[in-house]
Amino acid sequence: MAGGRWNASYDSVLNVLPTYRGAEWRRLTLTRAGPILPCPLHLELGMGISVYPVTLAFAAEVGDIDLSQPLDAANVEAVKQAFWTYSVLVFPDQHLTVSQHLAFVRYFGPHETTIAAYRGDEALRLPAEIADVSNIAPDEKIWGRESRVRMYQLGNRLWHTDSSFKRLPALASMLYARSIAPIGGHTEFADCRAAYDALSQAMQRRITGLVAEHSIFNSRARMGFTDFSDHERRVLPPVPQVLARTIPQNGRRSIYLASHIGRIFGLSDAEAKSLVDELLAHTTQRQFVYTHRWRLHDLVMWDNRCTMHRGTDFDDLRWRRDVQRATVSDIAPTCEQEGIQVAA
Numbered sequence: 478m479a480g481g482r483w484n485a486s487y488d489s490v491l492n493v494l495p496t497y498r499g500a501e502w503r504r505l506t507l508t509r510a511g512p513i514l515p516c517p518l519h520l521e522l523g524m525g526i527s528v529y530p531v532t533l534a535f536a537a538e539v540g541d542i543d544l545s546q547p548l549d550a551a552n553v554e555a556v557k558q559a560f561w562t563y564s565v566l567v568f569p570d571q572h573l574t575v576s577q578h579l580a581f582v583r584y585f586g587p588h589e590t591t592i593a594a595y596r597g598d599e600a601l602r603l604p605a606e607i608a609d610v611s612n613i614a615p616d617e618k619i620w621g622r623e624s625r626v627r628m629y630q631l632g633n634r635l636w637h638t639d640s641s642f643k644r645l646p647a648l649a650s651m652l653y654a655r656s657i658a659p660i661g662g663h664t665e666f667a668d669c670r671a672a673y674d675a676l677s678q679a680m681q682r683r684i685t686g687l688v689a690e691h692s693i694f695n696s697r698a699r700m701g702f703t704d705f706s707d708h709e710r711r712v713l714p715p716v717p718q719v720l721a722r723t724i725p726q727n728g729r730r731s732i733y734l735a736s737h738i739g740r741i742f743g744l745s746d747a748e749a750k751s752l753v754d755e756l757l758a759h760t761t762q763r764q765f766v767y768t769h770r771w772r773l774h775d776l777v778m779w780d781n782r783c784t785m786h787r788g789t790d791f792d793d794l795r796w797r798r799d800v801q802r803a804t805v806s807d808i809a810p811t812c813e814q815e816g817i818q819v820a821a
C-alpha cells in the first residue's frame with residue numbers, strides 16, 4: 478500500500494484490539510480502506526480504558542472505566558484522545574448520581590445551565606446544571622399529552638446540535654439513561670466531519686466563511702410551536718454561528734448545522750433555506766448516521782461541534798424514558814474561533 482499517515486501503525490493497533498466478533502471484519506476494512514482513514518491510535522497508549530469501535534471512525538464504546546469515581550490524568554487523557562478520534566463515545570453500565578455525572582463533565586470544561594431554567598414556565602425536576610430530556614413531569618409522572626414541556630421537547634426529534642442558539646454553544650453533551658423505553662426512543666447521530674469531506678470542493682468553498690443565524694424559536698416554529706412569551710424570546714435572541722468550522726484538536730473540517738438555523742447573512746431567504754435543506758439532507762444520509770439503541774445506564778457523550786443528533790419516536794405517553802444531559806460549553810463563539818467578524 479502507498480505510504481500514508483497511519484499505515485505504519487495498523488499492525489500495532491490491530492494487535493491490541495481484543496479478539497471478538499467482528500475483529501476480522503475490522504482488520505479487512507482497515508487494511509482495504511487504505512491510508513485516508515483516521516486510525517484509533519489511542520489504543521496504543523496502553524491506558525486502562527478499552528475502546529471498541531462501533532463504526533469505523535465515528536462512534537466507539539469505552540469500557541474499563543468507572544465514571545462514578547475520580548479519574549486519573551492518564552485516563553482523562555485517554556478518553557479525550559478517543560473523543561477527538563471518534564465523535565460519539567458510549568460508556569455502558571455506569572451508575573451515577575447527579576453530582577458524579579456533573580463531575581465527569583468538569584474534566585472537559587465548564588458546564589451549561591439548562592434553558593428550562595430561563596424559561597421559568599414549570600418547576601424543574603432536576604438541578605439547573607442538568608437538561609431534563611425525559612418525558613417525566615416534576616411530580617414524577619409521565620407528562621400529559623398537552624403539556625408545554627412536551628411540545629418543547631418534541632423539537633429534539635429534529636436534527637440539531639445542542640445549544641447552537643446560544644452565543645457560546647455546547648462543546649460536548651453527556652446524556653445518561655436512568656430508564657429507557659423498551660422499544661423506540663433511539664438517538665441518531667450524524668457525522669458532520671465525514672459529511673464535510675464528502676462535499677464537492679465548490680460547496681466546501683461556498684459554505685466556508687458563511688454565517689447563519691440560530692434561534693431555538695426557528696426549530697420550534699418548524700414544528701408549528703410558536704406560542705412563546707416576549708420574555709422567552711428576549712432571553713434567547715438569535716445568534717450568529719459559522720456554517721463550517723475546524724475542530725482544533727484534530728484539524729478536521731466540519732459542517733456546523735442545526736434545525737435552529739433561520740437566515741444566512743448575505744443570502745436571500747430562499748437561497749438560505751435551500752442551502753440549509755440541502756446540507757441537512759446531505760449530512761443525514763444513512764452512511765453518515767449512527768443510531769444509538771439505548772441500554773439502561775448507558776452514558777453517551779458526543780461532540781456538538783461536528784455532529785448532529787435527533788431523538789426518534791417512542792410511545793412517550795406510555796413508557797418512562799428518563800434521560801438526563803449534562804453539557805460542556807465551548808470555549809468561544811464559533812465566529813471568533815474561525816476568525817470571522819460579524820456585525821453585532
Ligand code: OGA
Pocket residue numbers: 610633639650652662663664665786787788789800802
Ligand atoms: C439531547 C437530545 C435526544 C434524545 O439530549 O440533547 O437531543 O434521544 N436528546 O433524547
Ligand code: MN
Pocket residue numbers: 633637638639786
Ligand atoms: Mn439535543
